[in-house]
Amino acid sequence: MMGYFVRRLLYAIPILLGVNVLTFALFFLVNTPDDMARMQLGERRLTPAAIEQWKVEHGYHRPVFWNAAQTGVTQLTDTLFFDSTTRLFRFDFGKSDAGRDINADIAERMGPSLAIAVPVLLVGLACALTWALTIAWLAGTRLDFWSGVLCVAMMSISGLFYIIGGQWLLAKLWHLAPISGYADGLASLRFILLPVVVSVLASLGGSVRWYRALFLEELSKDYVRMARAKGLSDARVMFGHVFRNALIPILTGVVVLIPSLFLGALITEAFFAIPGLGSYTIEALQAQDFAVVRAMVFLGSLLYIAGLMLTDLSYLIADPRVRLE
């Protein structure tokens, strides 16, 4: 098993390299370092010398992928790409183009992101699983039918409606929570409420339907009939057998999300003005701060790969038949 994970880790390196090449290509396809300098310096202090100096300070004076001026290996190594990539792999994100320390920024903004993302995942999972399991148990009844209708309706409502409706109802009419924003410590609870409720509601319909389908597929199998024939109670059948066996596909969908919780939900954070990593990334994109963007993209794909590995690991725990070779 150790061998398996070592191989997966080694396999992650070319993927991360590929991601970085893609980020660079996308960014420099239409942006020249001169543009970036202009963007950061502003229009007023704009002299060719200032631009040159900014480029040297931030390392953008070197060629992007290929340094033709050098000879031998240094043609590859003395480039912007090589330098920044090796630093990314050491988790040394350096300074942003605006001059702030990225590592410190990330550490500071991780808290709010987690404060939103973890409750959303847990509450959402709990609600969806409870609902789906109950409905699977009641499959074929009128309640099942109407829950299906409700789920499709909930799926068809735009996420924007939940956000705007939630802000209007909870914040403006009932004054239960502030419309947006964030505060540290215990005061954050008030700010968390609205985004969590909205995010859970927005994804509930789809996940209930998905889980219900999984449970129903298990319910139709022979071992369930066998268990019922043995006289096991409904609760034993549902929790001990059906739930347990449906766990693998559920884990596939859920565990991969866990590491990326650190990054927060880009869109939710943007809507509710949460100072987390998601809004950090969006802000950086809008300001064309390439140093931040490449750090966040790198981190994002790293966490995604970690999520995939974690998924495999969770299979081991959930299903004793699984062996990782």
Place this chain on the structure above:
Amino acid sequence: MPTPLLLLSDLAAWLLFLVTLAYACTASRREHLRAPWRRVRQQPVAMVAAVVLLAHVGITLLDSLHFAPQAANGTEAEPEPLSALDFVLTPLRTGVETSYSAPFALLGFDRESVLQADGRVVREYPRLRYGGAHLRDPAQRGPDILQRGAIGAGAGALAGWFLLRLLWPAQCRLWRQRKDDPAGRAAALTLLLLCVLAGLGGALATRYHVFGTDKVGMDVLYQSVKSVRTGVLIGTLTTLVTLPLALVLGVAAGYYRGRIDDLVQYGYTTLASIPGVLLVAASALLLDGVMTRHEDDFSSLIVRADLRLLALCVILGITSWTGLCRLLRAEALKLRESDFVRAAEALGVRGPRILWRHLLPNVMHIVIIATVLDFSGLVLAEAALTYINIGVDPGMESWGNMINAARMELARQPAVWWSLSAAMLWMFVLVLAANLFADAVREAFDPRTREATPSARPAGT
């Protein structure tokens, strides 16, 4: 006579329509392709959804026939190209007020300084220029709306009945003979209902602003109808990008295995590991940069918005092909071990031919399910992306833009709710129809659910 003008997205829309027609022709002649569609045809809910979707497709195609602008009197700015739909909606398009007005309002939403006949200036709610302008006495509004509505609905029902007889005479005959075809009847009734709604809207919208007007006085109903094209195009054109990539790469990877498989897997893992929103945001912002730097190349607003729409489709397609590709690869891996592929190989059929003749037709059900399932998600994604300014051009009519423009106005007292509600409601109807239709298609095409459905209910319930 205005000359036709083909925008790029028009071309793509019509191309996609023709491809779909071609598929329909092929499928209707082959029993095994027809069978799943017949199962869809038997479900009333699916048929209702299909009629609603077809109506949207009709609006989209009508809105995808642009005509070059007539040369104006020279002094004004160059007029924008108009679509066939614009001509149909001329009274709505040209009936522009000065600012907000509520649905069916006669007066503006904000007070304005009005010059009285005796020379005094009074702050009051001005009469609208177009909304209900034909009424002398404001008290006449209620009866007038009822009367016009009744006439419009009646005319719509009549037109619907003729349309039904023209398009679907068999259904009318069945109806008269009281034969049983619940799905067909549901579809026919939906068509009638849509016609009545269209008649109602047509009769009222020429005299009133049925959904009110927005900040610059544009009719909200007009905007909602125009937004249909944006939503439908994003939902369908993205597939045009997704399908070739996913099909070719996925099937080839599954069949050839080895190097090609490694390469394809590497490709989609890399792409999938970048958060999708980030990729879309980055590409959209980059595109913005390109457009501002080459401003001269995008002379007309509509050309610019059109390119941006297409670019958004391409970007969304590039971020979303990985999931389908993974599915197709897995299916191809399974199929390559099947007897018919083995037999073809033994007979000396070459790789590409096996892919084309033996694998491709056998993964089509996955493609169809994925295409239909993706549609609703993409329509919703457009609105969300536009809302954070990385979607379609701000000048383009889209539900995202409508919501974006309206969200701040909810804070006003009294709230300006109509723009938001109209966009949300229309989007809900379209997405709901798409979801219901997708469900039926999935059930009909997926061999797994087909087997599982009859015994899906646990014993005892």
